[in-house]
Amino acid sequence: MNHILGRLFPAQFDNVYRGNRIALWLFYPLTAMTFWRSQHHIFAPDGGAQTIATIPLDTYTAGGAQGIITIFALWGLAQLAMGLVMLLAAIRYKSMIPLLWLFIFLEYGGRRLIGIYKPLETVGTAPGAVAGYVLPVVALVMLVFALWPEKKAD
Template sequence: MNWILPDRIDNHFPGHRAVLAVFAAITAMTIGRSLFHMLAPDGGAQSVAHIPLDTFSPVQAGQAVIFVFALWGLSQLIMGLLYVVALARYRALIPLLLVFIVVEYAGRYLLGHMRPLDVTHAPPGKILDHIMIPLALVLLFFSRPAFGRR
């Protein structure tokens, strides 16, 4: 299992070079797909996923929203599990993960302004946007080696 959870995190990859090329392509596809969904006028719902938004009944529209929230929950679970792995085995990655937290919550904040939603009450995530960004920045500051255990 050391090839999955190595003792040292460095830039050495012990596997076949083709894996790196395919992983780079997957990475580019993932980032491109993410940016498209964030920036496309319909979020890609109709133009890519062929979800007939303009023909939905209120029930179908509600089911679509619930499905998208479930997908978002899956993404949050994967990030949370990555955080668990970092806490348990790869604490050297915590500063990088804090940067990702800043980027995620700043992105949520910006997307909330770019694509405002009509809601009855502010969701907890909107409040968290204002807390998590400065909190993660403070934690990142104190993650520097100068503040390590003495």
């Protein structure tokens, strides 16, 4: 157990990835997706709220719609920060990847739970809604893979 905790919370981060490579390979496209989502939420005129998330902004007051757009842009900034940490891990501190899979699991799982308890009116199914079901499971499996050392060929 201490060995697993040591992989999850190393005394210092280095650029040596010790887990199964599948968790490393899937980490790269998720990092790219995180950057794409962040820039879209920041720079799209509606922050992706109506065009992607299908929130009916045109039925809100101008102030209400602007408030949601601002919140989406702020969310994009948080995603950009997470994307930068992920990129740093991918390039320089690969030993962080198990911990980041834990954070990804907590974020997507937490987002799903919040969506259940505080639902948001939409007129369609947003890609993020689908990701809310899939990514917590994927992240948990990748966390296990990231903590599980690959077998070395004899």
